[in-house]
Structure formats: C-alpha cells, structure tokens
Amino acid sequence: xxxxxxxxxxxxxxxxxxxxxxxxxxxxxxxxxxxxxxxxxxxxxxxxxxxxxxxxxxxxxxxxxxxxxxxxxxxxxxxxxxxxxxxxxxxxxxxxxxxxxxxxxxxxxxxxxxxxxxxxxxxxxxxxxxxxxxxxxxxxxxxxxxxxxxxxxxxxxxxxxxxxxxxxxxxxxxxxxxxxxxxxxxxxxxxxxxxxxxxxxxxxxxxxxxxxxxxx
Amino acid sequence: xxxxxxxxxxxxxxxxxxxxxxxxxxxxxxxxxxxxxxxxxxxxxxxxxxxxxxxxxxxxxxxxxxxxxxxxxxxxxxxxxxxxxxxxxxxxxxxxxxxxxxxxxxxxxxxxxxxxxxxxxxxxxxxxxxxxxxxxxxxxxxxxxxxxxxxxxxxxxxxxxxxxxxxxxxxxxxxxxxxxxxxxxxxxxxxxxxxxxxxxxxxxxxxxxxxxxxxxxxxxxxxxxxxxxxxxxxxxxxxxxxxxxxxxxxxxxxxxx
Numbered sequence: 001x002x003x004x005x006x007x008x009x010x011x012x013x014x015x016x017x018x019x020x021x022x023x024x025x026x027x028x029x030x031x032x033x034x035x036x037x038x039x040x041x042x043x044x045x046x047x048x049x050x051x052x053x054x055x056x057x058x059x060x061x062x063x064x065x066x067x068x069x070x071x072x073x074x075x076x077x078x079x080x081x082x083x084x085x086x087x088x089x090x091x092x093x094x095x096x097x098x099x100x101x102x103x104x105x106x107x108x109x110x111x112x113x114x115x116x117x118x119x120x121x122x123x124x125x126x127x128x129x130x131x132x133x134x135x136x137x138x139x140x141x142x143x144x145x146x147x148x149x150x151x152x153x154x155x156x157x158x159x160x161x162x163x164x165x166x167x168x169x170x171x172x173x174x175x176x177x178x179x180x181x182x183x184x185x186x187x188x189x190x191x192x193x194x195x196x197x198x199x200x201x202x203x204x205x206x207x208x209x210x211x212x213x214x215x216x
Numbered sequence: 217x218x219x220x221x222x223x224x225x226x227x228x229x230x231x232x233x234x235x236x237x238x239x240x241x242x243x244x245x246x247x248x249x250x251x252x253x254x255x256x257x258x259x260x261x262x263x264x265x266x267x268x269x270x271x272x273x274x275x276x277x278x279x280x281x282x283x284x285x286x287x288x289x290x291x292x293x294x295x296x297x298x299x300x301x302x303x304x305x306x307x308x309x310x311x312x313x314x315x316x317x318x319x320x321x322x323x324x325x326x327x328x329x330x331x332x333x334x335x336x337x338x339x340x341x342x343x344x345x346x347x348x349x350x351x352x353x354x355x356x357x358x359x360x361x362x363x364x365x366x367x368x369x370x371x372x373x374x375x376x377x378x379x380x381x382x383x384x385x386x387x388x389x390x391x392x393x394x395x396x397x398x399x400x401x402x403x404x405x406x407x408x409x410x411x412x413x414x415x416x417x418x419x420x421x422x423x424x425x426x427x428x429x430x431x432x433x434x435x436x437x438x439x440x441x442x443x444x445x446x447x448x449x450x451x452x453x454x455x456x457x458x459x460x461x462x463x464x465x466x467x468x469x470x471x472x473x
Contacts, residue, residue, distance in 0.1 A: 113318075
C-alpha cells in the first residue's frame with residue numbers, strides 16, 4: 001500500500017477530470033447538433049424522415065449506453081476504421097445524446113399549440129422560417145429544464161468510457177484507489193469533482209430560465 | 217351600405233376562388249361532400265351552419281391548412297393539386313384570421329405584424345414597420361404596438377390578428393369564426409373592423425354565427441350541413457325565404473332572440 005497525500009492525488013484526478021470535460025463537450029456539441037438535425041427531419045417533408053427518426057430514437061433509447069460504447073469500439077475496427085478510446089466514446093455518446101435530446105425537444109415542439117403552425121403557415125412562412133421564428137423560440141423556453149437535466153446525466157455517463165480504457169475521471173479514481181486502498185476517500189473526492197462540474201450547469205439553467213420568462 | 221352592391225352578382229368581376237365538387241375525409245368520416253362554391257373578386261361570402269357541418273374545413277382547404285382528396289380547388293386560377301409545390305405563394309395572397317387569434321406570444325404586437333412581411337415579402341424592417349403601423353392604426357390599436365399579445369383583451373388580440381393578415385396585402389381574407397371566442401362586449405369592435413374591410417371591397421369568406429353581420433355585409437350566404445352545401449343565396453332571400461327545410465330549421469334556432 002502506498003500512502004499518497006491529497007496534494008498528490010488531487011492533481012492526478014483533475015487530469016482525469018479534464019478528459020471528462022472534453023468528452024462531455026464533444027457529447028454536448030455532437031449530440032445537440034445531431035438532435036437538431038433529427039428534429040428538422042422529424043417535422044419537415046418528406047414524411048418518411050419522421051419514421052426514420054422514430055426508429056433511430058427507439059433503438060438508442062432501448063439499448064444500454066455501455067453496449068453502444070462496445071459496439072462502436074469493437075464495431076468500427078471491423079469496418080476498417082481504427083478507433084482510439086476517445087473517438088469511440090465520443091461517437092457513442094454523440095449518437096446516444098442525439099437520440100435523447102431529439103426526443104426531449106420533440107416533446108417541447110409538440111407542446112406548442114397547433115394554431116402557431118397554422119397562423120405562421122397561413123402567412124406564407126416556409127417550414128424552416130416557421131421553425132426559426134415561431135416554433136423554436138417558444139419551444140426553447142420549455143426545453144431548458146429537461147435539456148439541462150439530461151446534460152448533467154450525460155456528464156456522469158462519460159464515466160462509462162472508462163470501460164474501453166479511456167482514462168477519464170472515474171478511471172483515474174480507480175487507478176488511485178488501487179494504489180492507495182482508500183476507496184471511500186478517493187471516490188468521495190471523485191463524486192465531489194463531478195458535482196462541481198454539474199452544478200454550474202444547473203445554476204446557469206436557472207438564470208437562463210428566469211431571463212427567458214422575463215422576456216414576455 | 218348593403219344596398220349599393222348589386223344584389224345579383226354581375227358576370228364582370230373575375231373568379232377569385234372556385235371549388236368544384238370537393239370532398240374530404242378524416243379516416244372514415246366524410247367531412248366534405250362534393251362542395252362546390254365560386255367566389256368572385258370583391259364578393260363577401262358568409263358561410264353558416266351547425267357545428268361540425270364542415271364550414272371551417274372548407275376555408276382551411278382553400279389555403280391548404282387541410283388537404284382535400286377529391287374535386288378541384290382553384291385560387292386565382294391556380295389549381296391546388298395533391299403534390300402542389302410552393303403553397304407559400306398561394307398563402308401569401310390569402311389572409312386568414314382564426315377563432316383563437318393565434319398571435320405569436322413571444323413577439324410584440326409590432327413584431328407579430330412585421331414577421332411575415334420581412335421574411336416572406338422581403339421588405340426592409342423600416343418598410344415593414346411603417347406598413348404595420350398603418351394597419352394597426354386602421355384597426356385602432358396603434359398605441360399597443362410594443363406590448364405583448366397576452367397584455368391585450370380578446371377583442372384587441374383579434375384586431376391585431378386581422379392587421380397581421382392585412383400586412384401581407386392579401387387578395388382574399390378568410391375568417392374562421394373570428395368572434396366565437398370573444399366575450400360579448402368585444403364582438404362589436406371586431407365586427408366593425410370587418411365591416412370596414414368589406415366596405416373597402418376586400419374579397420372575404422367568413423365562417424360565422426353572427427347573422428346580423430351576414431345580413432348587412434354579405435353578398436352571398438352559404439348554408440352548410442353535414443359536409444354539404446345546402447343553400448346558396450343573397451342574404452335577403454336567405455333570411456326571408458329559405459328554400460331548404462334544414463336551412464329553415466337552422467334559422468329558427470339561431471334567430472329566436
């Protein structure tokens with residue numbers, strides 16, 4: 001058993017946390033972009049787009065993220081694509097987040113009264129203009145809480161990337177624990193670091209919510 | 217004002233909208249049964265009938281908020297075929313006012329009015345705002361321009377909705393029960409605006425239960441029941457000498473007071 005001081009452990013964990021942040025950022029941006037495209041596909045013409053999106057969402061919601069991670073990590077090499085753990089985790093989390101965010105945002109768009117589509121359509125606005133100026137600004141307001149809720153889950157879900165050998169925060173915690181045999185202290189510390197990453201998200205969301213509801 | 221317009225529509229004004237044996241189904245339910253209707257330029261048509269008779273469906277088919285399945289609909293000579301592209305080009309010429317107003321709650325009154333002129337007609341912001349203020353003044357609500365719709369009364373909201381449609385400078389206006397969601401004391405302010413529009417020779421198709429409006433403003437009254445056009449007549453004949461039994465029954469029910 002090696003005895004390490006906190007001042008030695010913490011920097012090591014923070015190095016891992018850096019990767020967690022990077023992975024989260026990739027999943028946010030990739031997932032957000034993907035979900036946005038899925039949303040347009042779902043509501044736009046032609047109609048089979050909606051069916052395809054529905055199927056995609058069903059499949060990704062109905063399978064464990066862990067298995068999606070495995071399938072990308074072991075599946076892409078079969079197609080001749082070399083994948084690093086970061087790339088595999090980034091791709092898997094992007095696919096996963098796209099599906100969930102698309103479904104969350106669909107609920108928000110569906111919550112907008114149908115009269116808003118009628119009125120904007122009757123004025124001659126095309127689909128993308130309706131979305132841009134009428135539907136999405138209203139949907140955004142109700143989308144903030146569930147979206148942020150999901151993003152905090154996503155930050156924590158990056159821990160699964162440790163399973164394909166990616167050395168993010170949880171993996172770093174495991175490594176340190178194996179050396180120090182102080183699981184409670186180390187994992188407590190790891191949890192605290194996750195919390196400090198998630199808290200600003202919910203905090204910003206509250207401010208954003210307040211701002212959006214004032215603009216009425 | 218109802219007297220100077222010719223009681224029998226002359227052959228001169230061109231046809232604006234024509235429906236030829238239009239049918240529509242919602243699943244098993246047939247909402248429209250071979251509806252035929254011709255509306256000429258400057259004509260003011262009121263469609264009445266019991267609820268569920270297909271009145272709203274007819275006008276929603278004219279700007280394709282609903283699609284018909286059989287028959288033909290022509291708007292200014294252009295047929296709305298099943299795969300019709302660029303429906304926006306038709307819609308910008310056909311204004312519509314809804315029962316529930318459907319103003320955009322996240323935009324101010326002024327922004328509600330300028331959105332489509334800026335984005336669809338590509339007017340500059342300044343031009344669009346001038347136009348908007350002109351129509352807001354016309355519906356006597358200019359002082360509310362910078363408020364959000366939720367701050368206005370129902371009657372004011374509906375007048376804003378009318379102004380919003382007029383900002384596209386449409387050739388035809390469709391009204392889908394514009395006063396049905398209003399408190400009684402606000403109905404008049406909306407009807408007054410509509411009467412002024414009619415006096416300016418706007419082509420109008422209006423689904424309404426306001427029989428007084430039909431009597432004074434309409435050139436033609438259409439009575440619908442069970443998805444069919446039952447009777448078409450000038451208001452004078454329609455109210456004093458209805459031909460069809462169903463029309464008589466309907467009128468006896470709505471004109472009791």
